[in-house]
Amino acid sequence: MPAPDLSxxxxxxxxMARISDPxxxxxxxxxxxxxxxxxxITIVENGGRASDAVLSAVFPDGGRxxxxxxxxxxxxxxSTLTDRLIDAVRAAGSEVAVVAVDPSSPFSGGAVLGDxxxxxxxxxxxxxxxxxxxxxxxxxxxxxxxxxxVATLDGMGFPEVLVETVGVGxxxxxxxxxxxxxxxVVNPGWGDSVQAAKAGLLEVGDVFIVNKADRPGVxxxxxxLTQMLELGANGGWSPPIIPTVAATGEGxxxxxxxxxxxxxxxxxxxxxxxxxxxxxxAEMESALLAGMRQRVRSSIPAETWAEMxxxxxxxxxxxWNAAANLLRVLSD
Amino acid sequence: MPAPDLSxxxxxxxxMARISDPxxxxxxxxxxxxxxxxxxITIVENGGRASDAVLSAVFPDGGRxxxxxxxxxxxxxxSTLTDRLIDAVRAAGSEVAVVAVDPSSPFSGGAVLGDxxxxxxxxxxxxxxxxxxxxxxxxxxxxxxxxxxVATLDGMGFPEVLVETVGVGxxxxxxxxxxxxxxxVVNPGWGDSVQAAKAGLLEVGDVFIVNKADRPGVxxxxxxLTQMLELGANGGWSPPIIPTVAATGEGxxxxxxxxxxxxxxxxxxxxxxxxxxxxxxAEMESALLAGMRQRVRSSIPAETWAEMxxxxxxxxxxxWNAAANLLRVLSD
Numbered sequence: 207m208p209a210p211d212l213s214x215x216x217x218x219x220x221x222m223a224r225i226s227d228p229x230x231x232x233x234x235x236x237x238x239x240x241x242x243x244x245x246x247i248t249i250v251e252n253g254g255r256a257s258d259a260v261l262s263a264v265f266p267d268g269g270r271x272x273x274x275x276x277x278x279x280x281x282x283x284x285s286t287l288t289d290r291l292i293d294a295v296r297a298a299g300s301e302v303a304v305v306a307v308d309p310s311s312p313f314s315g316g317a318v319l320g321d322x323x324x325x326x327x328x329x330x331x332x333x334x335x336x337x338x339x340x341x342x343x344x345x346x347x348x349x350x351x352x353x354x355x356v357a358t359l360d361g362m363g364f365p366e367v368l369v370e371t372v373g374v375g376x377x378x379x380x381x382x383x384x385x386x387x388x389x390x391v392v393n394p395g396w397g398d399s400v401q402a403a404k405a406g407l408l409e410v411g412d413v414f415i416v417n418k419a420d421r422p423g424v425x426x427x428x429x430x431l432t433q434m435l436e437l438g439a440n441g442g443w444s445p446p447i448i449p450t451v452a453a454t455g456e457g458x459x460x461x462x463x464x465x466x467x468x469x470x471x472x473x474x475x476x477x478x479x480x481x482x483x484x485x486x487x488a489e490m491e492s493a494l495l496a497g498m499r500q501r502v503r504s505s506i507p508a509e510t511w512a513e514m515x516x517x518x519x520x521x522x523x524x525x526w527n528a529a530a531n532l533l534r535v536l537s538d
Numbered sequence: 539m540p541a542p543d544l545s546x547x548x549x550x551x552x553x554m555a556r557i558s559d560p561x562x563x564x565x566x567x568x569x570x571x572x573x574x575x576x577x578x579i580t581i582v583e584n585g586g587r588a589s590d591a592v593l594s595a596v597f598p599d600g601g602r603x604x605x606x607x608x609x610x611x612x613x614x615x616x617s618t619l620t621d622r623l624i625d626a627v628r629a630a631g632s633e634v635a636v637v638a639v640d641p642s643s644p645f646s647g648g649a650v651l652g653d654x655x656x657x658x659x660x661x662x663x664x665x666x667x668x669x670x671x672x673x674x675x676x677x678x679x680x681x682x683x684x685x686x687x688v689a690t691l692d693g694m695g696f697p698e699v700l701v702e703t704v705g706v707g708x709x710x711x712x713x714x715x716x717x718x719x720x721x722x723v724v725n726p727g728w729g730d731s732v733q734a735a736k737a738g739l740l741e742v743g744d745v746f747i748v749n750k751a752d753r754p755g756v757x758x759x760x761x762x763l764t765q766m767l768e769l770g771a772n773g774g775w776s777p778p779i780i781p782t783v784a785a786t787g788e789g790x791x792x793x794x795x796x797x798x799x800x801x802x803x804x805x806x807x808x809x810x811x812x813x814x815x816x817x818x819x820a821e822m823e824s825a826l827l828a829g830m831r832q833r834v835r836s837s838i839p840a841e842t843w844a845e846m847x848x849x850x851x852x853x854x855x856x857x858w859n860a861a862a863n864l865l866r867v868l869s870d
Contacts, residue, residue, distance in 0.1 A: 258859050265856035354858065395727075483851040490850050493861035498830045501865070518822050519815040524597035526686065527590050529825035533833070 228260045235362055238332060243362060247337055250358050251351045253496070261354060264361025269482075271303075271360035273367045274465055275385030277410075282391040283417040286452035287461070288370045292328055294462045295366050301333040303364040305355055307371045335364070350496065353384050353489050384485065386478065387468045389461070391415045392431075394423035408435060411445050413464045419449035419457065443471050505536055560592045567694055572667060575694060579669055582690050583683045585828070593686060596693025601814075603635075603692035606797055607701045607717030609742075614723040615749040618784035619793070620702045624660055626794045627698050633665040635696040637687055639703045667696070682828065685716050685821050716817065718810065719800045721793070723747045724763075726755035740767060743777050745796045751781035751789065775803050837868055 225231060226245065234242035246264075250257045274291075276284045288304060295302040328334040337359075339352065352369065359367050369385055390411035414435075416427050431447050446464045450457030472478040514532055517523040523531075557563060558577065566574035578596075582589045606623075608616045620636060627634040660666040669691075671684065684701065691699050701717055722743035746767075748759050763779050778796045782789030804810040846864055849855040855863075 255862075258862055261856045261858050265853075269853055357856065486850045486853070486857050487847050490846065490857035490860045490864075493858050494834060494864050495827075495831065497861055497865045498834060498868075499827065502826060502830065514822065515819050518818045521597075521601055521818070524593045524689065525818050525822035526593050526825050528822045529829055530587075530590055532822075532826050533829045536830075 226256075228256070228263055232260070232263055240332075240335060243335065244337070246362075247355055247358055250354045251339065253351065253354070257354060261357060261361075264358055266361075267363070268357055268360035271356075271364050271367045272387070272465075272469060273356055273360075273369060273385045275369045275371065275388045276391060277371045277388065278391030278415075278417075279393075282393055283450075283452045284370050284391050287389075287391060287415065287417060287450065287458070288368055289328075290452055290455055290458040291368055291462060292334055293455075294458055295368075296331065296333055300365050301335075301363075302366040302368060303335045303359040303362075304337065305352060305359070305367065305369045306336065306338040307352055307369065335359070350492070353485075356384065386472070386481075387412045387465045389413045389415060389465065391417050392427065393418045394421045394427045412443065412468045413461065414445055414447040415457075415461060416447065416449045417452050420451050420454075424449050442475070442477075443468060502532075502536065506532055507535075510535055558588075560588070560595055564592070564595055570664060572664075575667065576669070578694075579687055579690055582686045583671065585683065585686070589686060593689060593693075596690055598693075599695070600689055600692035603688075603696050603699050604719070604801060605688055605692075605699045605701060605717045607703065607720045608723060609703050609720065610723030610747075610749075611725075614725055615782075615784045616702050616723050619721075619723060619747065619749060619782065619790070620700055621659070622784055622787050622790040623700055623794060624666055625787075626790055627700075628663065628665055632697050633667075633695075634698040634700060635667045635691040635694075636669065636700045636702065637684060637691070638668065638670040639684055639701065667691070682824070688716065718804070718813075719744045719797045721745045721747060721797065723749050724759065725750045726753045726759045744775065744800045745793065746777055746779040747789075747793060748779065748781045749784050752783050752786075756781050774807070774809075775800060834864075834868065838864055839867075842867055 225242070226249065228246065228249070231242045231246050231249075235246050246260055250260050276288055276291075278284050285306075288306070292302055292304065328336060337355065339355065352371075356367055356369065388410050390413070392414065394416060414431055416424055416431070428447050428449065435445055435447075446467075448457055448460050448464060450461060452458065472481070510532070514523070514528045518525050518528045557574070558581065560578065560581070563574045563578050563581075567578050578592055582592050608620055608623075610616050617638075620638070624634055624636065660668060669687065671687065684703075688699055688701065720742050722745070724746065726748055746763055748756055748763070760779050760781065767777055767779075778799075780789055780792050780796060782793060784790065804813070842864070846855070846860045850857050850860045
C-alpha cells in the first residue's frame with residue numbers, strides 16, 4: 207500500500223489566517239471573532255478596492271458609535287487616561303474599541319519610561335478591542351486610515367470608540383475633524399504653552415483635562431484655560447476644564463460625565479448631525495485627493511518623472527514649471 | 539475750435555499700478571523698485587501661469603540667497619528677534635528680505651499686546667524688504683506660496699532672506715523644508731513642553747534660542763535641550779543653544795554668528811546641495827498635487843459633485859466609495 211500523497215489537494219486546508227473574504231470576515235467579526243475583526247481592519251488600513259468593499263458593506267450599519275478623541279502633548283498622560291476610560295466605559299456596561307494612533311503610546315507597543323499602563327489588563331476582556339496604528343500617511347499626524355478604521359468599528363457595532371492621538375500641532379485639528387467629542391489633555395505648569403497652543407488647541411477641545419493634577423500649578427493652568435476659552439466663547443457649549451490624576455483615577459468619572467454632557471448637548475442642538483455631515487464630505491475630498499496622488503504615481507512614466515526630478519534637482523528647471531509639465535503629461 | 543476729445547487714446551496713460559507684465563516688473567524690481575517687487579510677489583503668491591512665467595524668468599538667477607527660518611510658539615518672541623536680526627544683517631552691509639507668514643506677527647499687521655516691534659523702524663531703509671503673507675493653503679501652517687515667494691526674492695538678488703513662521707506643529711516641519719538654517723525659538727520654563735515638542739521640533743532645529751532669558755528657568759531649559767539633543771545626536775552638526783533677550787538685543791550677535799557657522803558647516807560637508815535638491819523635488823511634487831486639486835475642481839461637473847456630497851452627507855453612501863466614483867468621472 208503506497209504512502210498517501212500529501213500534496214493531494216483534498217488534504218490541504220485553509221487556516222483561519224488565510225481568510226480574507228469580507229463576506230466571511232464581516233459576520234464573524236460581528237459575532238465577536240477578534241481575529242476576523244483585526245483582519246478586516248488591516249484590509250481597511252491598506253485602502254484600495256478591498257477596503258472600499260468592506261466599508262461599503264459595514265457603512266449602512268454605522269452612525270451609532272460615539273467617538274471620543276484624546277489628544278495632547280506626548281507625556282501628558284493620554285494613555286493612562288485612555289486606560290482609565292476603558293474601565294469607566296466597561297463599568298457602565300458598554301463595549302469599547304480603542305484606536306491608538308500615537309506611536310509612543312504603550313497601546314502601540316511604545317515603551318515609555320515609567321509608564322504604568324498595561325494593555326494586558328484588558329486583554330482578557332471580550333468587551334474591549336484595542337488597535338494600534340502607525341501614523342503613516344501624514345507626517346507626525348493622525349493616520350490617514352483612522353477615519354476608515356473608526357467607520358469599521360462603528361459598523362461592527364461598538365457603541366464607544368476612543369481614539370488616542372499624539373497631539374503635536376496639526377494632529378489636534380485632525381482629530382477634531384474625526385471625533386464627536388474631543389478631549390484635550392494638558393499638564394499643570396503649561397503656562398506659556400497655553401498661549402503657544404492657542405492657534406490650534408483651544409478651538410478644537412470640547413473637554414479640557416489638566417492631568418497630573420497632583421503637581422503644583424493646577425489652579426493657575428485652570429485659570430489660564432478658563433480665561434482663554436472665555437475669549438473665544440460663542441454662546442454655545444462651554445468646554446469644562448477638569449483636573450485629573452490618571453495614575454490614581456481621580457477625576458476620571460468627571461471626565462466621562464463631561465463627555466456625556468457634551469454628547470447630549472450636540473445631539474440636542476442638532477450640531478452633531480451638521481458636524482458629521484461636514485466630516486463625511488471632508489473625508490470624501492481627502493480620499494479623492496489620495497486617489498489622485500495614486501493616479502499620478504501610476505500615470506507618469508518613470509523616465510519622465512526621473513527626468514523632471516533630475517532637472518529640478520540640478521536647478522536646470524524650477525519646480526513649478528516642472529510640475530506644470532507633469533500635469534500636461536497627465537492630460538495626454 | 540472744438541473741445542479736445544478726452545477719449546483720444548493718445549491722452550490715456552498707464553499708471554504704475556496697472557503694470558503687470560513681468561518683462562517690465564522684473565528689471566524694475568531688480569533696480570530697487572519696491573512697488574514692482576511687491577507686484578511680482580503678488581503674482582507669484584496667486585500662482586498659476588503668470589506665476590510660472592515669473593518664476594521661470596527669475597529662477598536662473600537664484601540659488602544664492604541664504605534662507606533663515608525662525609519658528610516657535612506664538613509669543614516666544616520671534617518677531618522681536620527678526621527685528622533684531624534685520625539690524626544685525628544691515629550692520630554687516632547686506633540687503634535683507636523678510637517674509638512673515640505668522641498671521642499674529644506685527645510684521646503682518648497683527649497687533650500683539652505689548653509688542654515693541656515696530657516695522658516703521660525699517661520702512662525708510664532701502665536695503666530691507668518686508669512682506670507679510672496670509673497662511674492660506676495650509677491650515678495654520680506655512681503658506682503654500684512661501685517657497686515661490688522666497689525663490690522670487692532669491693532671484694531678485696537678496697543675499698539674506700528671513701522667514702518668520704508661527705510655530706504650531708506641522709509648520710516647524712515645513713519651515714525646515716524651506717530654510718537653509720532653521721532657528722527654533724523657545725522660552726525659559728518650557729520644561730515639559732520640551733518633551734512635548736520632541737516629535738517635531740528637535741529634529742528640525744539647526745540653532746536653538748532660549749529667548750526672554752531674563753526670566754527664571756533659562757539654565758534648566760538649556761540643560762533640558764542639551765540632554766535631548768544629545769539623545770538624537772548623529773555626529774554631524776551639533777545645534778547650539780543660545781540664550782537671548784530680544785527686547786534688549788542680548789545674544790542676537792551670537793545667534794547670527796551661529797547661523798553663519800551652520801551655513802559654513804553644511805556648505806563644506808556638501809549637505810546644503812543635497813538638502814536643496816530634495817527640497818526642490820518635494821516642492822515640485824507639492825505643486826503637482828496642487829495642480830491636480832485644481833483640476834479636480836474644474837473637471838468634475840458641479841451637479842455630480844453636489845450629488846456625491848448630498849449622498850455622503852445623508853449617509854446614503856460612504857465617503858470612500860463616493861471618492862472612487864468621482865475618480866471614475868475624472869477618467870472619462
